[in-house]
Amino acid sequence: MNMASPRDKIIQAAMELFWLKGYNSTSVADLLSRTQLNSGSLYHVFPSKQDVLIGVLEAYREGIEQMLLEPAWGQVADPIEKIFALLNGYRTMIVESDCTYGCPIGSLALELHEPDPRVRELLAANFANWTAAIERCLDAAGKRIPPDVDKGALAQFVLTAMEGGVMQARTHRDVAYFDRAVTQLRAHFELLEQAAKATA
Amino acid sequence: MNMASPRDKIIQAAMELFWLKGYNSTSVADLLSRTQLNSGSLYHVFPSKQDVLIGVLEAYREGIEQMLLEPAWGQVADPIEKIFALLNGYRTMIVESDCTYGCPIGSLALELHEPDPRVRELLAANFANWTAAIERCLDAAGKRIPPDVDKGALAQFVLTAMEGGVMQARTHRDVAYFDRAVTQLRAHFELLEQAAKATA
DNA sequence: CAGCGTCTTGATTGATCGTTCAAACAAGCG
DNA sequence: CGCTTGTTTGAACGATCAATCAAGACGCTG
Numbered sequence: 001m002n003m004a005s006p007r008d009k010i011i012q013a014a015m016e017l018f019w020l021k022g023y024n025s026t027s028v029a030d031l032l033s034r035t036q037l038n039s040g041s042l043y044h045v046f047p048s049k050q051d052v053l054i055g056v057l058e059a060y061r062e063g064i065e066q067m068l069l070e071p072a073w074g075q076v077a078d079p080i081e082k083i084f085a086l087l088n089g090y091r092t093m094i095v096e097s098d099c100t101y102g103c104p105i106g107s108l109a110l111e112l113h114e115p116d117p118r119v120r121e122l123l124a125a126n127f128a129n130w131t132a133a134i135e136r137c138l139d140a141a142g143k144r145i146p147p148d149v150d151k152g153a154l155a156q157f158v159l160t161a162m163e164g165g166v167m168q169a170r171t172h173r174d175v176a177y178f179d180r181a182v183t184q185l186r187a188h189f190e191l192l193e194q195a196a197k198a199t200a
Numbered sequence: 201m202n203m204a205s206p207r208d209k210i211i212q213a214a215m216e217l218f219w220l221k222g223y224n225s226t227s228v229a230d231l232l233s234r235t236q237l238n239s240g241s242l243y244h245v246f247p248s249k250q251d252v253l254i255g256v257l258e259a260y261r262e263g264i265e266q267m268l269l270e271p272a273w274g275q276v277a278d279p280i281e282k283i284f285a286l287l288n289g290y291r292t293m294i295v296e297s298d299c300t301y302g303c304p305i306g307s308l309a310l311e312l313h314e315p316d317p318r319v320r321e322l323l324a325a326n327f328a329n330w331t332a333a334i335e336r337c338l339d340a341a342g343k344r345i346p347p348d349v350d351k352g353a354l355a356q357f358v359l360t361a362m363e364g365g366v367m368q369a370r371t372h373r374d375v376a377y378f379d380r381a382v383t384q385l386r387a388h389f390e391l392l393e394q395a396a397k398a399t400a
Numbered sequence: 401c402a403g404c405g406t407c408t409t410g411a412t413t414g415a416t417c418g419t420t421c422a423a424a425c426a427a428g429c430g
Numbered sequence: 431c432g433c434t435t436g437t438t439t440g441a442a443c444g445a446t447c448a449a450t451c452a453a454g455a456c457g458c459t460g
Contacts, residue, residue, distance in 0.1 A: 006407090022313045024224050028448055038409050039449075045407095049448065100314070109371045110310035113222045114300070124372045149387075156377065157384035160364030167363050168356065171309045172324045177356065184357035187349075188384075191391040206437090228418060238439050239419075249418065 007045045007055075009035045014056045019104040022111050023053055050116060053108075057122035060105065064129050079140035080189060086134075087162055087182050091175065094166065099173045102166035105130075131155040146196045161185045207245045207255075209235045214256045219304040222311050223253055250316060253308075257322035260305065264329050279340035280389060286334075287362055287382050291375065294366065299373045302366035305330075331355040346396045361385045 004012075013034040017026040028049055032039055046052045060067075072089040076082050094102060101107075105126045112119060134155035138145055145151065165181030204212075213234040217226040228249055232239055246252045260267075272289040276282050294302060301307075305326045312319060334355035338345055345351065365381030 020313070022311070025313060027446075029446085040410070040451080041408055043449065102310075106367060107310050107313075109367055110302075110307050111222070113220070113225060113307075120371065120373070127368060127371060150380075150383075153380040153384055156368065156380055157361070160368065160381045160384070161357070161360055162364070163367050164360030164362070164364035167306060167309055167367075168327060168360065171320065171327060173320070180350075180353040180356055181360045183350075184353055184360070184388075188388045188391070191388070191395065195391065227416075229416085240421080240440070241438055243419070244437065 006035070006037055006041050009037065010042060010045065010052060011055050011059050014052050015059065015104070018053070018056060018108065019101055023108055024111065050119065054118060054122060057105075057108075057119065057126060061122065061126050061129060064126075064133070069133055079137040080144065080193075082137045083134055083158055083189075084182065084186065087158075087185075090162060090166060091178060091182070094169050094175055094178055099169050099175060102170050103163060106163045106166060127159060131159050134158045144193050144196055146192060146199065149192065158185065206235070206237055206241050209237065210242060210245065210252060211255050211259050214252050215259065215304070218253070218256060218308065219301055223308055224311065250319065254318055254322060257305075257308075257319065257326060261322065261326050261329060264326075264333070269333055279337040280344065280393075282337045283334055283358055283389075284382065284386065287358075287385075290362060290366060291378055291382070294369050294375050294378055299369050299375060302370050303363060306363045306366060327359060331359050334358045344393050344396055346392060346399065349392065358385065 010031060013031055014026070017030055017034065020026075021030075028039065028042065031037075031052065032042060035042075042052075046055065068089070069086070072086045073082050076085045090103065105123060109123045109127075112123075115123070131152070132155070135151055138151040138155055145154070161181050161184070165178040168181070169175050169178035171177075210231060213231055214226070217230055217234065220226075221230075228239065228242065231237075231252065232242060235242075242252075246255065268289070269286070272286045273282050276285045290303065305323060309323045309327075312323075315323070331352070332355070335351055338351040338355055345354070361381050361384070365378040368381070369375050369378035371377075
């Protein structure tokens with residue numbers, strides 16, 4: 001008994017294909033052959049291809065806990081190590097795809113040059129959710145981070161480093177570029193922890 | 201007397217259009233109407249649209265000094281300030297485009313999911329040129345940076361922060377996201393300079 | 401079973417894409 | 431002038447795209 005509704009099938013296929021090939025390079029025909037549906041069924045559920053994208057971005061937004069955070073944080077308790085465990089999750093994705101795919105949100109964000117406002121807001125919301133999760137880790141780290149540090153900005157900087165690192169790893173087809181970005185971020189956190197200790 | 205050859209006209213138009221709309225969303229027809237050429241003329245110079253892209257990426261690679269570094273570094277002598285002057289140049293680009301366009305190389309790098317090897321190598325070469333310029337600044341900074349710091353990795357981290365910041369500024373349509381990334385990077389450099397002083 | 405609303409089928413549409421090519425044109429040379 | 435070589439013209443081509451819709455199948459209720 002396969003309960004997967006057409007809608008769910010399309011969303012799942014679109015998540016994979018948009019990640020693999022990007023939004024513009026994924027044709028509606030691709031979605032149809034992957035889901036074994038006909039065009040009429042797709043257009044019965046989604047008014048347009050863009051609405052599929054919106055569905056995908058909403059699914060990412062709703063699923064960040066189960067799809068991203070819980071898998072990465074299952075074995076990790078230390079709040080700062082949680083941050084690097086999450087980054088390591090992205091590393092795994094990069095390696096398993098031979099450095100060809102990166103962050104699905106980041107790729108879409110740069111691919112869509114003049115996105116519909118709803119799409120842009122969903123991209124922004126996904127980023128905001130991600131950095132909010134990091135900021136919770138920073139708050140949990142308490143006095144290990146100097147109190148004068150803007151934790152929101154630092155959380156955003158983690159995303160910055162991740163996205164920039166993913167981009168370069170994909171361009172060079174070499175994880176080492178991602179690893180170096182993470183190493184530099186780690187060095188920054190160590191300097192911050194030292195500074196917090198020194199003024200304690 | 202306009203000496204601009206068809207080739208130069210196409211490259212210049214393609215630089216603008218690929219930056220504005222991306223590679224896939226720029227049609228050959230767009231290039232033709234912008235350059236007032238006919239399709240045959242374009243295809244006489246470039247075997248395919250992808251060869252136009254290659255020409256653009258080569259132009260960026262060859263022109264990094266005059267187009268990017270010299271304008272940003274004209275008034276700046278301090279090597280570390282040069283780094284932030286370059287970042288400020290990108291900030292200007294972001295603001296002037298109302299946060300819609302970012303780094304032309306980064307956008308292309310994430311837009312092209314399965315690029316031709318020549319294209320990928322040129323994207324990588326452009327990134328490598330950029331970080332090499334930063335690394336020269338870091339070398340010039342001498343003992344202000346702790347000697348045990350991997351200057352190549354740190355130079356790459358500057359690019360990482362720039363690309364990640366640009367991506368978020370564009371997604372949120374707000375330069376503040378870029379500014380915060382730069383601020384965090386600046387904090388990192390200040391911590392490094394302090395560490396270098398402490399062990400001097 | 402009949403009736404009705406929901407969902408599915410898949411051929412078809414018109415637009416747009418990158419690319420081609422025979423023909424016309426221009427410039428240099430003997 | 432005639433001949434060659436290089437360049438431009440622009441209509442046309444086939445492929446592919448997102449989207450449509452009349453017709454049919456399905457499922458529920460009475």
